[in-house]
Amino acid sequence: MARAATTTDAFNAVAEPRRRAILDVLAGGERPVNDLVHELGLAQPQVSKHLRVLREVGAVDVRDEGRQRLYRLNGHALKPIHDWVKTYERSWAERFERLDDVLEDLKKKEQGDDGSAD
Amino acid sequence: MTAVPTSGTAILTTPSDTEILIVRDFDAPKHLVYKAYTTPELVSRWWPSRRGRMTVCEIDLRPGGAWRYEMIAEGGFEVAFHGEYREIVENERIVATEIYEGTPEGDSPPELNVITFTELEDGRTRLEMLIQCPTKEMRDTIINSGMEAGMQDGMDLLEELAIELRGLDG
Numbered sequence: 105m106a107r108a109a110t111t112t113d114a115f116n117a118v119a120e121p122r123r124r125a126i127l128d129v130l131a132g133g134e135r136p137v138n139d140l141v142h143e144l145g146l147a148q149p150q151v152s153k154h155l156r157v158l159r160e161v162g163a164v165d166v167r168d169e170g171r172q173r174l175y176r177l178n179g180h181a182l183k184p185i186h187d188w189v190k191t192y193e194r195s196w197a198e199r200f201e202r203l204d205d206v207l208e209d210l211k212k213k214e215q216g217d218d219g220s221a222d
Numbered sequence: 223m224t225a226v227p228t229s230g231t232a233i234l235t236t237p238s239d240t241e242i243l244i245v246r247d248f249d250a251p252k253h254l255v256y257k258a259y260t261t262p263e264l265v266s267r268w269w270p271s272r273r274g275r276m277t278v279c280e281i282d283l284r285p286g287g288a289w290r291y292e293m294i295a296e297g298g299f300e301v302a303f304h305g306e307y308r309e310i311v312e313n314e315r316i317v318a319t320e321i322y323e324g325t326p327e328g329d330s331p332p333e334l335n336v337i338t339f340t341e342l343e344d345g346r347t348r349l350e351m352l353i354q355c356p357t358k359e360m361r362d363t364i365i366n367s368g369m370e371a372g373m374q375d376g377m378d379l380l381e382e383l384a385i386e387l388r389g390l391d392g
Contacts, residue, residue: 196232200246202268206258207250214254 114182117161122146123154127177130164134176240361242353252341255349256313259337269293274301283310289318305332314339320353331356333364 118124122144129135129143140151155175158164162181167174232246248255258264260283266276270293277300278292290304302323309317316337322330336352355361 196244198271198273199268200232200248202271203255203258204248206264206267207248207254210254210258210264211250 114161114163117157117163118182120154120157122150123158126151126154126158127163130175130177134174136172136174140175236361237352239358240355242355242361242364244351244353246349247342248347248349249345250347251345252339252347253313255347256339259339259349260316265291270295274299278302283307285310305335308334331360333360 118127125144126140129140137148137151137155140146140155141148144151155164155166159166162178164175165178166176232244235243235245237243250258258268260281262279262281265281266279269279269291270276274293274295276291276293278290280288280290282288285307287307288304289307290302292300292302295301303320304323305319305321307316307318309315316335318335318337319332320335321332333356334354336350336354338348338350338352340348340350342348353361353364355364
């Protein structure tokens with residue numbers, strides 16, 4: 105399954121540890137850039153660069169309030185990742201549903217073989 | 223007798239930092255659940271779920287015996303696991319190692335799976351699968367990939383996923 109190698113989707117955007125750190129901080133609530141700079145111990149240009157990538161994929165929204173630019177997490181953009189994860193959760197449930205079917209067959213067979221029990 | 227579909231869904235819990243427990247009840251006697259779990263032709267029918275086709279199912283059901291499952295998932299991905307049986311008590315208990323072959327670094331460290339079959343009062347059987355991981359990190363990777371996660375929990379998931387994805391990019 106080919107995906108663009110650039111940071112054009114949520115998967116790639118979160119593949120960078122500092123961008124994940126930014127998302128972790130924003131998961132706690134809306135923040136101005138300065139907060140992020142302090143909390144992460146990164147230089148402001150670096151933080152801004154990462155925020156730009158995150159904004160490009162929609163993982164982060166920004167709004168102006170007074171003189172401040174406030175950044176917040178947009179969970180919706182990360183939904184593809186969430187969905188992808190969910191498929192694993194479902195795989196166990198589906199597996200067991202199939203096992204139910206197999207067991208129904210085995211039960212029928214066993215009843216058909218009745219009388220030859222040892 | 224008409225078949226009553228099992229309403230039970232799998233319940234996933236974490237008994238400790240390095241363990242995952244999956245419990246599911248089946249509407250069938252214990253020996254049949256065990257049979258479905260240990261017979262290659264039968265395992266091939268349920269293990270790949272609806273997500274692919276099983277290409278290899280080797281089960282050498284004895285202590286020290288090897289097992290290997292391989293499937294081709296939709297989209298052409300090959301997914302394979304293998305391990306070794308450590309303990310076999312027919313119709314009761316299987317202890318086996320499990321190694322995921324698909325990590326970019328090669329094989330994953332082995333986890334130890336303890337599978338217990340318990341007959342319930344009404345002819346149903348409880349299957350318990352205790353997955354023991356060498357590290358909490360590995361436990362979390364497995365859980366995170368199988369757990370209903372809210373977006374807050376999602377942050378932990380992202381980290382695990384991203385590690386995997388980075389590996390794939392490399």
